[in-house]
Amino acid sequence: DADVTQTPRNRITKTGKRIMLECSQTKGHDRMYWYRQDPGLGLRLIYYSFDVKDINKGEISDGYSVSRQAQAKFSLSLESAIPNQTALYFCATGARSSTDTQYFGPGTRLTVL
């Protein structure tokens, strides 16, 4: 089984709908991250969490919210989806160490019509 899983893998929704993307990990890592990937822009950090009670905004958090339900679960919500939130979303995890590496999930492709 994959260490970092994301559900759903693909989602098409309409403007104004509430959407939740879920991420689960079995790596036992404290740190979890949400990124979005857009062509020509690379990956941009939306939110990150260093443990269950520590959640921080990234560079593009407007329009998004997150919930860290447990060490292994980190959900991203779009309260009222808009078309420019159409993107590929990645969850990643990392260990608490001085040279941690990020481990990425397979991504969720979200289309907002």
Add this chain to the structure above:
Amino acid sequence: GDSVTQMEGPVTLSEEAFLTINCTYTATGYPSLFWYVQYPGEGLQLLLKATKADDKGSNKGFEATYRKETTSFHLEKGSVQVSDSAVYFCALRDSGTYKYIFGTGTRLKVLA
């Protein structure tokens, strides 16, 4: 703030050609530097990393050296294969905030 700049693609090479993908960074302190690779339809996976100046990361024939004097971490491979076709991302991890900053990615296409 921190930033990562990498060469724009796409880069198209013939099999067995030499590859260089340039990456430069701006950061305070002493960041860790990474190259990640993304194959079609997949998430990113670590290719190699370096944590301090003059360190060389290497994996699967790819190499990159942490050059603090030129703030660079260029990716090289002596002989590319068709299977190396992917998107390559340079990234840094800020030593103070532990946040990652990614470059925009460089698409590599290797032709048989």
